[in-house]
Amino acid sequence: MxxxxxxxxxxxxxxxxxxxxxxxxxxxxxxxxxxxxxxxxxxxxxxxxxxxxxxxxxxxxxxxxxxxxxxxxxxxxxxxxxxxxxxxxxxxxxxxxxxxxxxxxxxxxxxxxxxxxxxxxxxxxxxxxxxxxxxxxxxxxxxxxxxxxxxxxxxxxxxxxxxxxxxxxxxxxxxxxxxxxxxxxxxxxxxxxxxxxxxxxxxxIDQAPQPEEIAHPQLSATQKKAIVESFHLVTGASASASSDSGLARDYTGPLAGPVSEGPLIPDQIVYAGSLPLVLQGDEDEAALSHKVEQFQATHERLPIIAVVPGALVVAIGDSPSGADNALATYLDAVRVAADADRIGKVRVMNQAERHFIEHWEAEAYRRSVAKEQ
Ligand SMILES: [Zn+2]
CATH class of the missing domain: 3.40.225.10 (Class II aldolase/adducin N-terminal domain)
Structure with a gap:
């Protein structure tokens, strides 16, 4: 060598x-x-x-x-x-x-x-x-x-x-x-x-002002568990992963770029989807199932991520490592957006930019290689 x-x-x-x-x-x-x-x-x-x-x-x-x-x-x-x-x-x-x-x-x-x-x-x-x-x-x-x-x-x-x-x-x-x-x-x-x-x-970033505190809905551990289980079940996924602390709690306000606006980078689209399903946290299984259907009708695909702003992020995957990777990728975007907002204003990918990645054969190939690992 x-x-x-x-x-x-x-x-x-x-x-x-x-x-x-x-x-x-x-x-x-x-x-x-x-x-x-x-x-x-x-x-x-x-x-x-x-x-x-x-x-x-x-x-x-x-x-x-x-x-x-x-x-x-x-x-x-x-x-x-x-x-x-x-x-x-x-x-x-x-x-x-x-x-x-x-x-x-x-x-x-x-x-x-x-x-x-x-x-x-x-x-x-x-x-x-x-x-x-x-x-x-x-x-x-x-x-x-x-x-x-x-x-x-x-x-x-x-x-x-x-x-x-x-x-x-x-x-x-x-x-x-x-x-x-x-x-x-x-x-x-x-x-x-x-x-x-x-x-x-x-x-x-450190020299810029700290972001303002966001609101945190009061969800019990039982409610969070129910959301994770329902999202896993209604999407028919093999695995799920979730987080309710740190980035998932502190930087997922309803106005955060990755929550309401769009993806930050192509890899986020590939591994975590362009946009998450946004929930209130009090949905029962029927209500969650309805929201998943609506999401699918609008976006022509299942959500990979569900967010209860200020409280919980859930990811699904074909395997435990796929779900973990989707969750980590999404939380990376949450962190980048929070830092971007401190020093300026986060820019998310626009419709045309997203569309290209969502439909690019090369990215479908990359996803398939990742699944085999
Ligand atoms: Zn790259």
């Missing part, structure tokens, strides 16, 4: 294995060697990534695909990946973000969905905050649909940054309503950039 590849795997496992930075199959990592990009497969967690799992792809072929306007038959990222593939990937599909990994010339590239930094990326004032907190040390990219459009937006923003500052492009890119890309020449380079970025944004 080359030393650089070892450094990449350590970065993926150390940083990507920390739920502050990535969860489940989210985020990705790549290393460039001799014109070949070796990248994490789609759906595989950074936390457990091994060298043998990396998918090798020719960088020149990927860059041609990125810059070409030729019509292709099928999803352009899939087609590019198939053309660029070197040898046998053993059925693994490379990450959908291969194109932005290919265009950044640093050998090591780590893409994360970090909770602290996302208080800036998921913010109506995101670009302004990035400039205030990070100066010219980060490139800002507005939310863009993943795949070719996002990679082109990253390339354009990097070029514009270089033209404006007259300096080399920094190794940090902030992706609106999504996460960050951090690149560098070594483990220490990349790790230092991730931690410095996080520290600077955390300081800005």
């Amino acid at each position: 080359s030393d650089l590849t070892q450094q990449l795997i350590r970065l993926a496992n150390d940083i990507g294995g920390d739920t502050e930075f990535s969860r489940a199959g989210g985020g990705n990592a790549s290393v460039k060697r001799d014109g070949i990009l070796h990248i994490k497969p789609s759906g595989v967690p950074l936390a457990t990534l091994r060298q043998e799992e990396l998918v090798p792809l020719r960088i020149d072929v990927l860059l041609d695909a990125l810059h070409s306007d030729d019509e292709v038959d099928g999803d352009p990222v899939r087609v590019a990946a198939q053309k660029a593939q070197v040898g046998d990937a053993g059925g693994r599909r490379p990450s959908v973000e291969i194109l932005f990994h290919a265009l950044i010339d640093d050998p090591l590239v780590l893409h994360l969905h970090p909770l602290t930094a996302n208080a800036v990326t998921c913010n109506e004032r995101g670009e302004e905050l990035a400039r205030e907190i990070l100066g010219d040390d980060a490139v800002w990219v507005d939310y863009t649909d993943p795949g070719v459009p996002l990679a082109r937006a990253v390339e354009d923003a990097r070029n514009a940054h270089a033209a404006r500052t007259g300096k080399p492009v920094p190794g940090v890119v902030l992706l609106g309503n999504h996460g960050i890309i951090v690149s560098g020449a070594s483990y220490d380079d990349v790790a230092q950039r991730v931690h410095s970025l996080t520290d600077r944004i955390q300081r800005a």
